[in-house]
Amino acid sequence: MLSSRPHAEMDDLELLKNYKNSGEAEWAGILYSRYTSLVYGVCLKYLKNREEAKDAVMQLFEKLLATLKNHEITNFKGWLYVTARNFCLMQLRSNKGKYKEELSPLLMEKAYEAHLQDGDELEANLGKLEKCIEELVNEQKTCVQLFFLQQKCYQEITALTGFELKKVKSYIQNGKRNLKICMERNE
Amino acid sequence: MNKDRYDIEKYLRGELSAEEMHALEKRALNDPFLADALEGAAQISPNDFTKDVQDLHKTFAKSRPKPFWNFSTRIAAAIALLVASGFIIWQLI
16 A cells, blocks of 8 residues: 555554645545544534535544644644534534634644643542542533442443433432542542 | 454444543543543444545545655656657757
8 A cells, every 4th residue: 555554553644644745635534534523423412414524524634624724733632633623613613604703723732732631640649539520510420430440331220220321421420520629629 | 452442332333342531531530532532432323433434534534635746747748748759859950
C-alpha cells in the first residue's frame, strides 16, 4: 500500500503527519475511519436523524481534508470531538435560521484534555473519596458505590435498585460531580 | 479507535459481559466523545447502527478524492508536453 509499515500500528499523529507531508487523502481516510462510529454516534445524538447524521459524517470528512493540512493538532481525538460537535450544532442552528459564533476547536481541545485527567485524580484519593461518598444523598450514594466500588454496570444497578436506566446514569454523573466538589473543598 | 467501534456495537447489542460493560461506562464518564457517541447510537437499533457505519466506511473507500497532480501524473504530463512541442516544432521546420 502506501508504506511498508502496516498503518494499524501507526498512531494518529503519524497518520496525520503522513497526510500533511504527502497530501494523499487516503491517510486522512484511514485516520478518520478509526473514529467513524464515534463521530456518527455524536451526529446522531445532536441531529436525531439517520440520513442527516450520515451526511454530516461525510461532510465532516471533506472539511477535515482541508483543515488538517494547515492546523497543528496535538490531540486528534479531542480536536475531532469538538469539531464534530460544533459542526452538528452549527447545522442545527442554521436549520433554525440562527447564527452563533463557532467555538474555537483548539481552545476546547485543552478543556477536553483537562477533562480526561479527572478520572485519574479521583482514583488517587480513594480514602478521601469514601468520606465524600458518605455525604452524598441516598440515591447518588447507592449508585456511586455500586458503580465505582463494586464495579457494577448500569444494567446491574437498575436490576439491584429498581431505578430507571436514565436515573442511574444521572445519579452517577451528578454523584461524581458532587464528589469532585467535596474533594476539592477538603483539599 | 477501532476498538471503540466494536465495543460500542457490542454494548448496544448486549454482547458484552457485565465487567466489560462497566469498563466502557466508566471510560465514557471520563470521555465525553465516547459518552455522546453511546447516547446517540442508542437512539437507533444496533443493526441500523452497524449497517450505517459499514456504509460510511464503504463510501470513504470509494469517494476518497485522490490528488490528481501526484508525482507520476506530473511526469506523464511533462513527457506529453515535450512530445507535443517536439512534434509541432518538427512540423514547422
